[in-house]
Amino acid sequence: MEFTAIPGVGEKTAASLAELDDAEAALRSGDVAAIARAPSITEGRAAAIARAAVRREHDDDGGFLATDRADEIYDQALSLLQARAVTDYGAKRLQTFFPSSAASRIEEVRGFAAAATERDPDPDLLDALAGVEPLEPAEGIRVRERCLATNDAERYAEAKAALPELPVEVIDERRELGELGRSYSTVYVLDAEFAGIDVDGDVRVVPDALERPAEFVPERTLTFFADNRERLLAAAAVHETAGTKPSGDLDSLRAALDRVDEDGGIVGDEELERLSVAVDDLDAAVSTAESVGNDHLRDAIGEQDVTIEGTDFLSLVEQGARVDSLLSRELADDYDEAVRLAREHVVDSLDLDSGEAEFVERVFGGEPSFPLEHNEEAVSRLSTELAADRDRRANRLETELAAELRDLREPAESMVEEALELDVELAVARFADDFDCTMPTFAGEGFEIEGGRSPLLDVDFDEVDPVDYGVEGVTLLSGVNSGGKTSTLDLVGLIVVLAHMGLPVPAERARVSRVSELHYYAKSQGTLDAGAFESTLREFGDLVAGASGRLVLVDELESITEPGASAKIIAGILEELDEQGASAVFVSHLADGIREAASFEVAVDGIEAVGLVDGELRVDRSPKKNHLARSTPELIVEKLAGESDGGFYRDLLEKF
């Protein structure tokens, strides 16, 4: 697939997408999580790319929402769905649902929605979902104790690219390898010619290391699991609560996570723990050991009766009062004991093995002196030895554990994606539940809605009166002020948009025709000036230029100019739409004038006031077919005519 053929995808994004394992499948299925795994593609951008890819896949020109008001209705529908997603991911993924004129796309989503509405949005499940997020790649890993080495400039560049986490050293001769062996706990040599080399340290010749980089940086795998621990556990909890079968085995995943600490290190290896503690506590142990030895020596000196010959005394004074020779002669045994105690303290407190204990021999010893002092160089050698052992052991264990975890990585990723996908399904299920939705059917012309209740109204959904309304062809919708004409258009628009998204609609039953474009024009705010009027007229000129297959909803177009002209303009538009067999509902208070001006019998439906109760209009929200509803002024005049004896109101009423 040429990624640049997807609208909105340039060379740079295409190159990012190409880095995915199976970008085509991700694009085809609108898998936002997978697309967002491409470098520098955010989830928001991934949703836009997915939408464009799905459109292309289904040959959809993206023109379904043909007007601003149609766009707004879609945005409102999307917001209602998104408000029911628990995860940010779910909210973004819902953006890949859009109204389309393509039957194949609608069918695809209808299949998804049918399964989704079977789901039970259990509150525990929604709680569990709250912790699920797309997984993070392991980033910022820097390994300092191991290195790669090569004598080839080209391989050096390849190594830097394939294993950016490791230092890469250039070596010209064997001797340098020996130096590296002493500086690093492990050296991976990339050149086969060094095979069989015998140098100090852990130096391994691995010419194929760049072909299997993950094995040489187990930190990649371990950090991935450590960084994503909470998300993975949350996804596991989602599967358990939902009773769904995850891609991976949850017990193995949990057991594996228990073996990695929060920094990606190994948990539960006693020897590694011992070595780590020994490295960390070495200086403190040596210092305490020194005190132990000196305490012993001080006590011994204090208790000793020192006999000193005059010549010795003289020589001592001449030497600047040094007591070493005196110590070696008089307190040799006590000094040896002090050294033994000091060594023993280091070995015991750090739990050193016999090999390590040999290094301690050199830390304390030598010529007797007071106070007893440690040999710094020997401490440093012991420290280097312990650290190298620790690093080698950690690396060996990490390599082994990472090899096990690598096999779990893919199932773990799928498991999280499945949990996130479940959030999308549950959002649809909750939407359908909350607004008593049904799956619409596609057939015939226009639409037929039974028991439709708009969630876009400014009243609680529980208080929304159900509306029955159907239209085939071109119709005027009349009615009292605030009777619900605009709300009816909104309901029709919403049901048509949701149906073309492939989703359930808020009605007991709904039939809609397959529409190529939805043209919904909101009521204009007051009369337009000449320029704005001209451009509005041009818009309608374009609308009627090829209206077949379109659904047109227009709210009180008459408000754009004076009533007489408006009626003629509306009549003209209706004639064109009628000729092309389009379906349209025009809300208007000018039904009489329009009918008069039109060259065909324009159908008129009406939202009828049942009457005025305490000055308030009681309305039947379902428009009556082929019925010109009485207007609010007419109702008021009728009321006044009934209340008074005077002829004025009766005369007035007769004029309606």
Ligand SMILES: Nc1ncnc2c1ncn2[C@@H]1O[C@H](COP(=O)(O)OP(=O)(O)OP(=O)(O)O)[C@@H](O)[C@H]1O
């Ligand atoms: N089906 C319904 N159920 C409950 N309340 C409704 C319903 N339809 C409309 N309403 C209420 O009536 C109010 C007015 O509705 P709407 O704006 O659709 O009337 P209208 O006929 O377009 O008015 P106007 O002629 O003044 O433009 C809404 O804001 C809403 O509160």
